[in-house]
Amino acid sequence: MLSNKHSRKMADEPVVKSLFSHFTQHTIQRFPLRLVFSLPFMVQFLLASSLIVSILFYGGQEAIESLMKQMRQEVLERVHEQLDRHMREPVRLNRLNAEAWRMGLLDLSDQGIRERYFFNNIRAFPDAAMTFVGLADGTFYGARRKMSGEVQVVRNNRETGGDSWYYTVSEKGEAVDRQEVFRSFDPRTRPWYEAAQRAGGPTFSGIYRHFIFLEPTITATHPIFNAEGRLIGVFGVDYLLSWLGEMLRGLPIGPSGQVFITDSQGFLVAASALSSPFREGQNERIRAIDSSNQVLQQAAKTLSDQAASGSYEFNLEDHSYLVDARQFKEGGLDWNIYIVLASDDFLGDIHKAVYRTVLVTLVVIMAVFFMAVWTSGWVVRPILRLNSAARELAEGRLLPVPDIERQDELGELSRSFNKMARQLTDLVTNLELRVAERTQQLAKKTTAEYEMREKLYAELAKAGRGQQAMLPEDIEQPPLRLKTIYKPYMLVSGDFCSYHWIKENAVLFGYLIDVTGHGLATALQTAAINVMIQEIVHMNYSLSDIMGELNRRVARYFKDDLLVAAFCFEVDLEQGELRYTAAGITEFYIDSVAVTGRIKTPGWFLGVSEQAQFEVHTLPLRSGDCFCFYSDGIADLLVEGREFPGGMVFSDLVEAAAQLAGDGVWRDDATVMCIEICKGFSEEI
Structure with a gap:
């Protein structure tokens, strides 16, 4: 029984909808267009306005x-967001310090480099009260800022007897006069050191009142470990929270x-x-x-x-x-x-605004009723003219609409209609011609773009071949043998190496260049630096002066955002020694009777400061000694765990270097110079 009633109800619904639709259509079609426009508009506006007033009145509190x-x-x-941005600063400073220490740029045993480094770092971070490092042997170094803004550097080692000595500094960051002494300070007993040791990674201390600034302060720490996982020390930053x-x-x-x-x-x-x-x-x-x-x-x-x-x-x-x-x-x-x-800070003004809105809405409703009738007549007249013009166009006659002077939507519609009618006539007659012309234009454009890409690739390949043609020839005759390996990351490279015999062929001067980047601009910069070195070598400067003059030229002619690394050496067969100096290239490999392994070469990048000093180091030469100088495309792999097997003959060393270069070139340019001192080299001079 219930099923039959439900079926009859479902069957009656389409009938009701059909009758309502038929009545609505036939009734509205009998009304003039002016009333059809105005009446629904007024009814809809009245309903919408009533709804808006209700929403404003009853929804004010919710809003x-x-x-x-x-x-x-x-x-x-x-x-x-502000916490995230600011609290990353001490963490970033600690990470920079740790990375500088790992790369050899921060030598904690070198007093001058160490104090200048901490001095420059604390000046770059205005919210840092102190940046420091405490080592596992109890030594403590760093720099701090005083209330006056003055910066001091601190030493605590065997020389100070376990006390912390605070010094004033010069403009270059060098310690001048001892100002204060903090007795019996052992960093290993401090809470920040113990917290970093327990955490085994970067962490923060609790908040405390700074004893100088009297402001809330927190200490960020970053422990450093050796290859065996033993704690070497802890970098720290006292960070003000004012x-x-x-x-x-x-x-x-x-x-x-x-x-x-x-x-x-x-x-x-x-x-x-x-x-x-x-x-x-x-x-x-x-x-x-x-x-x-x-x-x-x-x-x-x-x-x-x-x-x-x-x-x-x-x-x-x-x-x-x-x-x-x-x-x-x-x-x-x-x-x-x-x-x-x-809530009282916001409710009063908003409630007043709601009441004013309701009042204004009621006034607008009354005004709209009076405007609706006049507007409907003003809208209908151009529509009727458009209707007549459309019928004429359907019969093949173009009858322009006269309402093109109006600046409203109907005027725009009239202008668009006239334009459409003219374009429709032109389109029928000229469509095929336009399609053919457009197809030809697209074909020409595609061909030109392809030819341009091919030409650009050919030019880059030509530039790369030119770079490789400038590389020096290998040396196969005593008193030494020299092999170069050159692997560009792209068609052109930011690396370069070369050598020159000087002092009547008694000294072999060689060098490596590594400029950041891999494109054509980097290759041009590398070529310019190579020309600079060629000029400087003929000035008969010492090795330190050569690097210093090159540094001054790079600082003068290149932008600050360019990093240039270089390594220069002299193989002195007469004196029986190797002299070398570095600027940003951090290491080289030696396989000799006395030493086997990677030799660290600290030194700032070229152009960082025109007053930078570059120290010259020496190693004795013996028959059978092998050296391998390389750019960071090789050094990065060695830092990650790759290595040169010791005790190899020269050909095996060259093969190992070539294998490393082949792997490293997937990430960066790789350039290597391998040298072997032949047996009996002193008799060959």
Whole structure:
């Protein structure tokens, strides 16, 4: 029975819809077009206006809450973004220090290099109070900033007897006068050292009041280990957090709003309503639920039993407050960000705006009713003329519409109709011709682009062959043998190497160049530096002066964003020694009776400073000694664990170098110069 009723109901629905559609169409078609335009418009506008007024009136409170929620989320996002950006700074400084130490640019045993390095680093990071390193043997080095902005460097080693000596520095970062002494300081007993040792990686200390700046401070640490995994030392940065409170106090959160940050234990990190997270005159931090500020205290208590993130509401002294929270977890930090907004700061003005909007809407509704009739007549007249012109066009006659002077949509429609009619006539007669012309144009453009790419590739290949043609010939005759290996990453390379016999063929001067980049511009820069070296070699300078003059020219003629590395050496067969100096190329390989392995070659990149000094090192020469000088395309593989097998003959050494170059060229240019001192070389001179 129920099934039959349901079937009849389903069958009646299409009939009802059909009758309603038929009645509507036939009734509307009897009305004049002017009424058809105006009547639905007025009815729709009346309904829409009534709905808008209802929404504004009854939805005002919801809109306010939504606005406040969006504002809270935006402020939380802004604070989170600022925390993320600032708290990466000490981590980045520690990472730079650790990388410089691994690459040999920071030699902690070289007093001058070490102190200049820490001096320059702390000047580049204005929120860092101190940057330092504590080593496993108890030594301690670094640089710190005083209240006056003056920078000091610190030493703590055997020379100081376990005390920390603080020195004033010159403009170049060199220690001048001892100003202060901190007695019996052992970095290994400090909390930051022990925390880094336990963590086994970068971490942060707790927050404390800095003993010089009296500001909230946190220490970022970065332990360093040797190849066996044994702790060598810990790099650290004392990072001031005074910027955090200033940023919170500058947020647009209304006169009664607050923003504060706590750690995982509920202690304040910073608060917009407090000048400091420490108790006045003490080093003890304030717990949020114990704060003297009642709004902050109540917000913390409201969230103490809730999740770390979310939105909540509480009342205090007949005032309503909305609070949102968000976690900040980065680099070992576990902080919570809270924002509190007072509803009274936003409700008053918005309610007035809602009432004014309702009043204006009612006035507009009345005005629209009067305008609807006049507008419908003004709209219908050009439509009727368009209808007549369309019928004429359908019969093959072009009748322009006269309403082209109007600047509204109907005028634009009339102009478009006239243009369409003319183009339609032209299109029928000229379509095939236009298609053929366009096809021919596309074919010519495609051919030209292909020829241009082929020409560009041919030019690059030609430039690459020109670079390889400039490489020196190998030496196969005593007193030494020399082999070069040259592998460009692309068709052209940023590496180059060459040699010259000087001092009546008693000394072999050689060099390697490595310029950042792999394209045509890099190849041109490498060629220019090669020409500079060719000119300098004929000036009869010493090896140190050659590198110094090359450094000055690079600094003068090239941009600051270009990194140029070089390695120069002299094989002195008469004196029986190898002299070398480096600028950015960090190592070379030796296989001799006395030494076998990679030799580190510290030195700044060329052009960093015109006053840079380049130290010359020496090694004795013996018959059968083998040397291998290479660019960073090889050095990067050796740092990752690849190596030269020791005790090889020269041909095996060359083959091993070629294998490394073949693997390294997939990531960078690879260039190698292998040299063997032949047996009895002194008799060949």
